[in-house]
Amino acid sequence: MKLAQTISFIACTVISLLICFSTSAFAEEPTTSSVTLQLKWKHKFQFAGYYAALHKGFFQDEGLDVKLAEGGPGIAPIEKVLAGHESFYGVEAGELLYERLQGKPLIAVASIYQHSPATLITLRSAELLTPHDLAGKNIAMQVKQKNIVEIAAMFVNEGMSLEALNLSENLPHPKGLTQLQNGTIDADYGYLTSEPYLIEKAGEEAGYMRPLSYGIDFYGDVLFTTEQELRKNPDRVAAMHRAVVKGWEYALKNPDEIINLILEHYALPEYPAGSLKYEAEQTIKLMQPDIVQVGHMNPDRWSRMADIMVSLKLVEDTQYFDGFLYDPDNLVVGWSNSIVYMMTASLLLLILLGLGLFWLVRRLHLSTERKTENLHQEVELRTIAEQKLNHYSEVLEARLVSRSYELAEKTKTVRSLERQLQNGNGVFKPESKRFVLLVEDDELNQVVASELLKTLGITSVVVDSGHQALEILEEQSFDLIFMDVSLPGIDGYETTQKIRASGNATPIIALTAHALKGDKERCLEAGMNDYLSKPIDLDELKKVLEKWQSQIGEDTSPATSSLY
Template sequence: MSAIRRFCRATKLGNLLIITTVLLCCLTSPLAAAEPIRLQLRWLHQFQFAGYYMAKEKGFYREAGMDVDIVEGGPNAPKAIDSMLSGESDFAVANSGLVIAHMQGKPVVALAAIMQSSPSAWIVLADSNIFTPLDLADKRLMLLPLPESAELRLTLLREGISLNNLNITNASFNPQDLIDHKIDAYDGYSTNEPFWLEQQGVPYRLIRPREYGVNFYNDILTTRTTLIEQRPEMVDAFVRASLQGWQYALDHIEETVAVIHAQYAPNKSLEHLRFEAEAIRELVMPELVQIGHMNPGRWKTIAASYKELGMADGPLDLEQFIYHHKEPVDYSRLYALLAASLLVLLLVGAFALRLARLTRRLRREVSARIEVEHELLKTNQQLEKLANTDRLTGLWNRLKLEEVANIEIRRAERYDFALSLLFFDIDHFKAINDQYGHEVGDQTLACLSELLQQHLREADSLCRWGGEEFLLLMPHTDLSQASSMAEKLRSLIANTPITPEVSFTASFGVAQWQKGQNLDELIQQADQRLYRAKALGRNRVEAGNVTVVASTQ
């Protein structure tokens, strides 16, 4: 009789363990059926969209419960934003023009910015006389329609070139037109057309807007507001899986190139995809910034740029426009605790051990999050420096100088301080490039910048305005004092050769701010005097009634 009772008790305990195990598996296993999701690309299949391909091929989307269909874009495909807003697709990849749609009142949300800098650039032949945006004033330009060409147009506008007077041809998407001299400058991507030109053995040169203070995000993952409201968990899971795919793609470029060539873009050679991969990696900057990062301040600047071009005039609500990621909720722990409670009398020891492990893990997660926050702060500081400085010389760029100058003008207006501006450039700089090459030309600009900074006051602000042009803003300085400083710098430049073979001079225009004058008027006054210095023989300082003359070249 006792044996029968022992058997019954053992049988009941065994059944309880089996039932609990089955329940635990059911609670913690993902659903077998994957939800169909549609992603609309903005262009043809290529490495530009590598992260999404690898999120699919490596199973990141499937692990998140999604079966993602990646739809190719192109000149004959519907616009990615329109496809997403109409509901034809759930997600889309757009350029920074996405913010225009937001200011027009369309329910779009920026989920992640993949490229921290845009690949857009002017492509010109190396044997042309085109080196800066100013050289494009009377040339034949091939331009993509807006908003694709916004950065290039904005660069010209800020260089003082009227967009209405340009000789513009619609984009043919064929760089052969550049080789055949049908056009002088081609609107292209630094990640694409340069490879084709190199394969043809055609030397070329790139003029990048970011080197002139115009730097937009590119390839923005986006969706519509209603989808976030209705399916917040699904949207968050898609974003996380996509960024995981991008991290994998950039960490495993050779594998990714092989997958894209085999599954998505067989018409693109492996060499072309590798070239594109390396170029895109430089624009994504994964070592410097978290993939997908978006800075609200940069979006404000981008929106203001579109307004400057007359492309948008609506309100910008960054709280609604920029997506705020949710922390993932791990329900598996709760399910495990619920299932374990059924066996609490038998597993109390194991439960206590598990609780201790979870506590240690939580402490590690808190520590890791603090570290991530510190890294994010450091990254934002580095990005702000990149946005405010010129890459070649390390000086402030035009945007930062305009910001500081407007503050100094308001201070001079309020406290009646003197404020002067020096506008100067290198005489016959093109001859240096032609005789010694552009590497020496770049070295000349960098060395000149370093030389000048050694002889300026802490309060002075030096900026590379563009090309070989520089601005020096001098607070608490009247016209006579500024002219003396200009002469000091002129003499320093003329008597300090950069290399034994390369020496040069500079011409200066000096202007003192007058009450009621804005920054553009002050710069124009200094520029007119610089022009007069050039006309009178160069290597001299012109400052209205104050003229300092040196030996002409």
Template structure:
């Protein structure tokens, strides 16, 4: 009875002392103000930066203790230069930040907003430019400091910076329309829609079609910021990615905000809606965590720059990538004054010490367990994604194709819609591999894969590596005419890539043979029958001379 009495007294005393501590701490906590930081955008205000606007509007930055000054790009300024000169704390650039780091600028790469860069070159369709190699000697408008993947794509087909006339971007698509330039650097999320509205025909040269698949809109900061404010950097990244998640989940609300507060370009709602949907496709937020980066992919990008003489041999990206360190020592340094003050209070109120310690321990342990669970979930998602991708080419593998084919087969059977399969084989690949070596053979397959993958435009279409030098494209809801047309585009695009092949018996460059099969599924047949039919037609294409398309209903 007596022990219960003292226990009760201790609890009441502890509660009272905790109340006193809270009263003492309140004036100090209430005076805490958000830290002011600045973010330099790489372009004019648009949906391209919607996640940062929503992080500001919905209070995600405020909740993280930040007051972010979002700065629109001004003529004559470049985001990475502003960061390097200490004028801003954070900036958005492209994969060319690797070149800046190699030149001695201490940049840290924090996140990749776009999993696929939306940057491309647009030309007038009636112009004499029908393939990217026709740009030799032509005028190309580019944004200074923001054309890394375009330059890499030009380099991949043998066009150096001295082989064309470089014009500084005017930000006005009318310069292309009026013939003031031959090619215009643009985002496929933006300018193509403007030309569509004006019924102006155009062609797009995407770097992905030439084996250059870079990240886009790279969030960067300085090494000084990371060392001096590690917690602030982590908080800014997390709040920004939270803003992007919200923006993509609430597109109409986000467009309303841009029209009200950020519409310096006087964009119309339909233009912003088009940009939003295209942006969502490039970010791949439904597949990977927004901002996700792979060190292996960054190293591949660096290796491409090295092969073109833009980076020194042996350049390693590991030091350029941000790796957050969540260590107790860093937390203690960041909060040294608060901990000292709390320790003095604890000396005066020992009952409160016990309560606060236990609560902090529980909270810390809970946070650690939650972080571990999040890491495990992320790793599981990444492993699941990797299990469906071809390790060499990065496109879907046989397993992914089989899963998607089964699903689309039963859907087409239910809806009585056609489904088409394009089966592709690289002509005379064994002689190619024997002559050029396995490494160049792998590069050839990777490049062909990227070309084929770039031709499939619908989200329901799937390009996958079927095995060895064979690829397959699944086209739900596509009849035989459309499937044959797309197959012919594949054949022409691979040939236009002009990959040398001196041991081919049909051409001096790498070519492909294609079989196309289309069927409206019934209960009497299964998906394997579609594959067998396409395989027979592929065999026919080889037998009839290769570098050709054979389908059941030739147009």
């Protein structure tokens, strides 16, 4: 009953705590989280997945209130995100890895383009077909005076120095095409997903120098954030990742719908419907959604990209590479901190409940074992007790018979002595003033010995221990001492030694129940003068008294002049 009550109490406690944790956890969750996403360039199909995530409610489903910030000339997404005034997320390409290797706290969240659409564009009429043809030429491949990394890598990989190039700011369409046409620049930076269509519509023929054709295969647009954002809001990073991937999957399956959405909400005259349709077709080819999961990032490929930058001396080393890539498969990252705490607490409580139940069951088991063992011991002890009782009964019965026999014999002896006294057989008369000390612990032996001495005309004082004998000898002197060798406490031997040590020379006669070999020598060594065997024989007693008569001393009374 107590066990069941205890288990019920623990279970109720655990459930209550779980409810408290879950309530507090979900109470702490905000309804929405405001986020700014800085795009890399002006609104077009290049960012179709983000439009889909916003307008199809994927951001909202994840509790995100996302603002899409348009990019363009002079806008560097990395600078915006690191500044942290509004933007927490951004879209960038190879520059993201380059800045990370410079020590910037950036995190790559998802790669959108598996292969970069970046390219250098020249007019066919200029007959500039390879990177080497551009030595000393004017090239528009900078954003805020920073080089487009993968284009710079293409030149360096071809053994060319960037100092041999005249580099300038990249301008949006159609300004870039106008610069090519009027000869202001010789090559312009652009995307293969849109520029060929626009150039063809302008009636021009162009050549394209793609880094991929010269051994530089970088990822294209990448969703990124900061280390601080990942550390403080891992749940928000996970939510952004899920919503963006879902948005791109939807956009790639429904390109016409998203094109219409762009035209309705983000229309720019330089990017008409035909341009957006062409861009959608080329984007699907570069993203390869049927082969590669949207947002997939291969760590080995990123590592090779970093090694290429080091080998081309664009950066010194890769010491800052570790921790650059976000892992969406991490079970903790991407969950609400509160939910993680709640689940951790729940797990701990369940463990405690399990330990409590184990302890209770173990305790019950041990209690049962102890009771069973005690019961076995009790049965065993009772059996032993019964056996001992039977044995003691037999011993007592035998002793009773033996004592009865001894008493009968000693009674006969006493009666025989009485008859001898009546017949006047020369024993001491009762008027004798001689005293003996009888040290004997057995009551029957006390009675027999006292009566024998009394009938012989000798007065006895009886004590039943060595201690009493020593005490009485300090107060009174005796003519003779009869000493039982087997006494409780200090035995007759030790008592005799103490008497002799006190200077008392009174003759001491040992009383021993068994006349074993060596007993006499032991008695003499202890300081005794003679010994008698028990039960006391009258003739032996008279012999001992006669032997030690001279030590006792002469009495003037006729009755005491002789033992007979």
